[in-house]
Amino acid sequence: MQRPKICLCLTCSTLAKNLAVLEKYRRWIDMAELRADYLTDDERLYIRRFPAMAGIPVILTIRRLVDGGVYKGGEAARTALMARGLAFASQDxxxxxxxxDLEEDLDVxxxxxxxxxxxxxxxxxxxxMTDTVTDLPxxxxxxxxxxxxxxxxxxTPRTLVDVSTLFKESASLxxxxxxxxxxxxxxxxxxxxERMGSFLTYCSPPADNIDEALTKLGHTDPIQLNTLYNFRAIDxxxxxxxxxxxxxxxTLSPNLHNEGYHKHGMNAVYIPIKSESVKDALDFGKVLGIKGLSVTVPHKEDVLACLDSVSPEAAEIGACNTVVFGESGTTGYNTDAEGFEKALREFLQVKNLRGKKIAIIGAGGAAKAIAYTVYKLKGKACIxxxxxxxARFLAGKYRFKYAVxxxxxxxxxxxxxxxxxxxTPVGMGAGETDDSADPLIFYGFAGSEQVYDIIYNPEKTPLLRRAEQAGCRICNGYSMLKYQAYKQFELFTGVPYEN
Known part of the structure; x- marks a missing residue:
C-alpha cells in the first residue's frame, strides 16, 4: 500500500486566494481539496478552471452544513454545481x-x-460530527x-479509547x-x-491564516507535518x-525529541497523545506498539498505579513523567528531578542549597520532583x-514547612x-497582562528574590514579568524541559541525546 498523501484543504472565498495559499505550501503537499462551499456565489461559477490552475491533483468538495461544511443552498443547486465542476472534461x-467527494446518501x-x-x-x-464510528470495516x-x-x-472520537478502536479496526480494511x-x-x-492505512491525511495552514474551524477539527499545519513529524518517512x-x-x-517536547531522532538518524517519531485518562493513554500505547511515553499534567501521579514497575527515584518522589514500554511491561521513571537540578545549578551557579530558604508554589507532580531535588541539595523549603x-503531605516527606x-x-x-x-500550570499560555494567571498576585516582590517558573510558554509568564520589573533574577522552565527530555530520550532509545 502506498504511503498516505498530504492533502491541503483550501477554504478561501476566491479561487485566486486559494491558489495563493496552495503556492505557499506547494512543496509540502501532494494534492489539494477545493472546498467550493467556502467560495462566494460568483466564484463558484468558475470552479472548473481550478485544477489546471493548481497543477496538482485536486478534490472537488462542496460540503453541506450537516457534514461540517458551509454550503447553505439546496441539493439541486449543489448537484448542478458539482456537474459544472466536472463538465467540459479535458483530454489532459x-x-x-x-x-x-460525494456523501454516502447522495445518489445522483x-x-x-x-x-x-x-x-x-x-x-x-x-x-x-459528534461521535465516533463503530465497526469500521x-x-x-x-x-x-x-x-x-x-x-x-x-x-469525532469522544475519548482516546475511541481512537484506539479505530486504529485496531483499520488494520482489517x-x-x-x-x-x-x-x-x-x-x-x-x-x-x-500510515498506521491506519489511510489514503491521505488532511491539513490546513495555521488558524491565524485560514479557517479556524478546520484547526478545531484537528487539521495539522502541512509544514509541521513534514518538518516536525517527518510525515513522509513514517512507515x-x-x-x-x-x-x-x-x-x-x-508543549515543545515533540520539537526536542524529533530533533534528536533526526540528529541520530533514527526512524522514529514523537507525537502528542491527548487523553483525559492516563490509563487510556497507556492502552493506546499498547495498541500502537509505542516504545515510550512522556507524561505531563495532570497525570504524573495517577500513572504510578497503572504501571508494571517503577524506578526507585520515581517511587520516592511519588510522581512519574516517563514511561518505557518493554517486553516485561511498562516501567515508570522520573526525569523531572534530574532536569530541574541541572537547570537550577545553571541558573543559580551554586553546588548546593545549604542554608537557603526556598518557597515551592504548588504540590502536584512537578512540585514533588522539585521538593525532592531541593531536599537532595540540602535546602530548606516551605510548600x-x-x-x-x-501541601502538608508533601512537606512531611522532607520535614519542610507548609502553608496555604x-x-x-x-x-x-x-x-x-x-x-x-x-x-503549577497557572500562567501557561497566558497573555502579558493577565493578572489571573499570576499565582502570587498578592505578593509584593522586594527585588532581591530569585524566581524560577517551570512554565516555558510564554517565555515570561505574568509572574516572571512582574518579578523582573521589581528587579528580581528570573528563569523560565525551558532548561528544565530540555534536560529532562534529554534523559527521557536516553531512556527511550538507549542513546545519549547529545552524543
Missing part, C-alpha cells in the same frame, strides 16, 4: 478534478457516470458503492480508504495516517513515542498550596523568598 486529465447517477467517464475518482464519505463496506470508489469515514478523526483527540490519526518500521496529558495545549492537605497559598501567608513567603519556585 491533469486539468480535470482528480477526485470528487449522472454525477457518478460523469466522474467515471472523465477519470475522476469518487471519494464516498460519511461524516459524524462494516461501515466502509456499506458506504462504498463500487470498487472504483474510495470510502471515507470522518468521525482491505481496500483503499480514508479514515479521519476530528476533534481534540485527532492528532495521532492525522500524523500516523511500518517507524518507532513511535509520544507525550500524554490534558489539555496538552502547549505553599491552595489545598493545605496536599494566599495573602495570609505573605510573611512566611517573605521568609522563604531567597528562591521562589513556581510549579
Amino acid at each position: 486529465t491533469s486539468k480535470n478534478f482528480a477526485y470528487i 447517477p449522472c454525477i457518478q457516470d460523469a466522474a467515471l467517464a472523465f477519470g475522476t475518482r469518487i471519494i464516498r464519505s460519511m461524516h459524524n 462494516a461501515q466502509m463496506a456499506k458506504i462504498r458503492k463500487t470498487g472504483y470508489e474510495i470510502p471515507k469515514i470522518a468521525c 482491505d481496500c483503499e480508504h480514508i479514515v479521519c478523526c476530528m476533534g481534540m483527540f485527532s492528532s495521532p490519526s492525522r500524523i500516523l495516517a 511500518k518500521k517507524t518507532d513511535v513515542f509520544g507525550i500524554t496529558g490534558f489539555p496538552l495545549t502547549h 505553599f498550596n491552595r489545598t493545605l492537605a496536599n 497559598l494566599g495573602m495570609e501567608s505573605q510573611k512566611l513567603l517573605e521568609e522563604y523568598s531567597w528562591l521562589i519556585i513556581q510549579t
